Amino acid sequence: ATEATTKYFIIQTTAAAMILFAGTTNAWQSGQWTLPQSMHPISTTLLTLAVMMKLGLAPTHSWYPEVLQGSTMTTALLISTWQKLAPLSFLYVTMNTLNPNTLLLIGLLSALLGGWAGLNQTQTRKILAFSSIAHMGWLVTALTLNPSLATITLFTYITMTTPVFLMLHLTATKTLLDLSTMGTYTHTMQIMTLLILMSLGGLPPLTGFLPKWMIMKEMITTNMLPMSTALLLASLPSLFFYVRMTYLTTLTTAPANTNTEYKWRLKTTPTALLPTTTVLALISLPLTPMLYHTL
Template sequence: MNPFASTLILLTVFLGTMLILITSHWLMVWIGFEMNMLAMIPILMNKPNPRAMEAATKYFLMQATASMLLMAAITINLMYSGEWVIMNVHNSMSSIIITVAMMMKLGMAPFHFWVPEVTQGTSLPSGMLLLTWQKIAPISVLYQIAPLINLNVMMTAALLSILIGGWGGLNQTQLRKIMAYSSIAHLGWMTAIMMYNPDIAILNLLIYILMTLSMFMMLSNNSTTTTLSLSYLSSKTPLITIALLIILLSMGGLPPLSGFMPKWMIIQELTKNNMVMLPTFMAMMALLNLYFYLRLTYSTTLTMFPSSNNMKMMWQFQSKKYTKLISPLIILSTMILPLTPIMLTLT
C-alpha cells in the first residue's frame, strides 16, 4: 500500500476512536464509528486475496448493521428526551438497542460469528489491530452508559461470550481463530463487571490489550499462523518460545501471572454484590480457555517436533529479528500481579 495512503488510513482509525472517547454527543459518536469502520476495511484488505475480501465484506456488513441500530436508538432517545447527551438515555428500548449495537461491534455472543472468520481472513498485523484497538471505542460507550444498561441483557451476553469463547476455541488449529475466540471470552469478563465496577472492566481491557499485543508480535516475528508451525519454534527461537508459553498461561489467568489480576478482581467484586453462582460459572467456563491455551503450550514447549540434529540447532544460524517494544510488553503481560493492591485502591 502507498505509504501516504496507509498513514492516512491509520490516522483515520485513530481519530475515529479518539472522537468517540472525547465527545459527549451521540451524533459525534456515530460519526466516529463510521470513520473507524470505513478506514478499517482497506486495512483488512492490505494483502488483496479472496479471503481478505470476504473478511472485509463480513466486517462491513456487521459494523454497518450495528451503526444502523445505533442511529435508530439515538433517534428513539431523541424523540423521548430531546437530548443528544450520551449520559441521558431515558428510554429502556433505546438503552437495549444501544447495548446490542455495541455487542455487535465488539463481536460478543450471540453476535460473535464474524470475529473468527474476519480475523482468520486477514494478516497478523491487521488481526492484531482488529482484536485490540477496535475494542476501545465500544467499551468506552458501554462505560459511559453503564448505569443505564439492562442488567439481564448484559449478563446473558457476558455468560454466553465466556462459554462460546472457550467452547469455540477447543477444536481450532489456526492461531488467529484461537485468538479471536480468546477475545470473545475476555470481552465476556469485561462486560460482566461493567454494571458493578466499570473501572475494573477498563483495567481488564488494558491487560487484555497488553497480552494480545505481545502474542501477535511474537507470532508476526516468526510468521506463525498454525499450531503445526508453532511446534517448530523451539528450534528456531527458544527464548521467544518460553515467553510465548508464559503469555499463554497469563491469558488463561493462572495465579502468578498478570492475567490472573482482572479475573481475581472481577470475582471479588461480584461476590461483594451478593452474586456467588455467577462468578462460579464464569470461573468454570474459563477452564475451557485454559485448556486450549495449555494445548498450545504443550505443542510449543513441552514437546519437540521430530527433526534432525541440524534442525534442532537452527536458532544459531537464523538471522535475528528485533521487534520494538516486545520486551516491555512481555514483562507487563506476565509480571504485574504484585501491583494488585494499588489497582484495587484506584478502582
C-alpha cells in the first residue's frame, strides 16, 4: 500500500505541476491568465499530457494498474470513480483549447490498449484497471464529439463500476480463481455480477450498451466511419475478458474442500449503495435517452 500511495502521489503532483507550468507559460505568451480560444503549442501539449496522466490514459497509463493492485478494493473504487471527476471537469473546461484529433487518437489508443493489456491478467483489480482505461478512451472520444454524451458515458461508467468493486470487496475476490467460489457466498450476488459484467462489456439490452451505440451514431453522423470501426474493434478484447470473468463466475464449480455448502464468513453490514448502483447498472437503458436530451 505504501508503494501504491507513493506512485499515486508522485504522478498526481507531477501532473498538477505540469498544469501550473502550462498556465504560467500561456500567461507569459498571451499576457492573460484566462483560458483563450487558442493557446500556445507548448501550453497545449503540457495540458494534454497532464490530463492524460491524471486520468491514466494511454500511453501514460502504466502507473494506474500498479496503483490499483496495491490498494484495497474500496480505495481502488475511489480512484476509479471519484478521483476521475476533477480531471474530467478540467478537461471539459479546456476542451476548446485542445486539439480534437489528438484527443480522438488518445481515446482510440486507450480503448485498444485497455482491451489488449487486460487479456493476460489474473488479478481482478488489474483487470478492472485496464477496463477503466478502455472506458476512459470511450469517454474522451465522446467528449470530443458531444459534452452531453460524455456526461451520459461518465454516469453509466460510474454506476457500472461501483457495484463490481463492492461485490468483489464483499466476497474477498482478488483473482480470477476466486470468482469460481463467489456462488458459495450468495447465488443472487453471483447472478448480479454476471449481468453487470455483461453490462460493462456493452451488450444489449443492458445499460452499458447505449452509450457505446450513441457514440457510434455520433461518429457516423460526423463522417468518422474508419475511426468508429477501429473503436468498435478495439472494444472486442475488453468484451472477451468480461466474458471470461462471467464464465468463471457462473459456469465454473468451485472445489468442495469442506462439508458445508457456504463459506464461513462474518456478518457484513448492509449498505444501500450496492443495491442502488446495481439496479442503475442493469435497468438504466430506458432512462438514458431522456438524460441525453435533458443535459
